[in-house]
Amino acid sequence: MSTPMLTVEGLRASYGAAQILYNLGLEVGRGEVVALMGRNGAGKTTTMKAVMGLMAQSTGKVSFDGHDISGRQPYEIARLGLGFVPEDRRIFSDLTVLENLDIGRQPPRTFSDGVAAPVWTEQKLLALFPNLGEMPNRPGGRMSGGEQQMLTVARTLMGNPLLILLDEPSEGVAPVIVEMMANTIVELKKAGVSILLSEQNVHFAELVSDRAYVLEKGQIRWNGTMAELAENVELQRAYLTV
Numbered sequence: 001m002s003t004p005m006l007t008v009e010g011l012r013a014s015y016g017a018a019q020i021l022y023n024l025g026l027e028v029g030r031g032e033v034v035a036l037m038g039r040n041g042a043g044k045t046t047t048m049k050a051v052m053g054l055m056a057q058s059t060g061k062v063s064f065d066g067h068d069i070s071g072r073q074p075y076e077i078a079r080l081g082l083g084f085v086p087e088d089r090r091i092f093s094d095l096t097v098l099e100n101l102d103i104g105r106q107p108p109r110t111f112s113d114g115v116a117a118p119v120w121t122e123q124k125l126l127a128l129f130p131n132l133g134e135m136p137n138r139p140g141g142r143m144s145g146g147e148q149q150m151l152t153v154a155r156t157l158m159g160n161p162l163l164i165l166l167d168e169p170s171e172g173v174a175p176v177i178v179e180m181m182a183n184t185i186v187e188l189k190k191a192g193v194s195i196l197l198s199e200q201n202v203h204f205a206e207l208v209s210d211r212a213y214v215l216e217k218g219q220i221r222w223n224g225t226m227a228e229l230a231e232n233v234e235l236q237r238a239y240l241t242v
């Protein structure tokens with residue numbers, strides 16, 4: 001694997017008395033696209049929230065680009081260049097596509113070893129997401145769910161993140177958007193963006209990911225290459241939606 005960008009060790013998280021994550025570990029290398037897979041309720045979203053510092057009750061060690069971010073506040077983690085695209089799209093419905101993008105703008109970044117991270121501009125993003133390119137002045141509230149999903153990803157990229165957490169990008173969007181989203185993730189990987197995405201759909205994950213972790217009841221049951229997972233029908237039947 002390349003230089004580690006995100007390393008999670010012994011992660012535990014609870015909602016009240018209910019423990020959701022048990023001793024979870026995973027790693028994402030620089031430039032990798034890694035899928036966190038599992039059925040509804042397996043704990044994918046909770047894992048992302050815990051990494052982002054959004055779980056009040058969580059313990060364990062999380063390192064990001066060489067920084068120990070365990071126990072840090074979400075805004076501090078975001079400031080280090082960790083982008084989060086939550087499942088529920090959070091665009092500003094009264095603002096246009098371009099105005100929404102402007103809100104995400106942050107200066108260019110370098111990795112902790114001094115290498116420059118990919119830099120995004122509105123022009124590059126409108127080219128990367130052709131459907132947004134066709135409607136730069138449309139208010140967010142007048143876009144389809146899938147288009148809003150794209151806009152949320154694009155706005156996160158305006159922050160020039162070193163790595164993005166992408167929560168279920170293919171969930172609840174039209175097949176044509178799913179295909180666009182897959183193409184976009186492949187392009188992001190080519191541009192050098194590291195991604196941890198949560199996903200239930202093996203086919204989608206196979207199109208875009210290098211490696212996968214399979215999560216069930218808050219524990220990692222399996223990890224390996226996406227090609228190994230795609231061939232392992234028993235594993236898919238046991239833990240995933242086929």
Ligand code: ATP
Pocket residue numbers: 015018020038039040041042043044045046047168
């Ligand atoms: P989904 O695809 O449904 O989002 P997921 O794998 O992302 O699934 P999580 O959303 O992380 O799963 O949920 C893991 C468990 O935590 C589930 O049992 C869920 O009911 C529980 N849970 C999630 N959010 C809360 C909350 N705010 N309060 C209490 N329990 C919660």
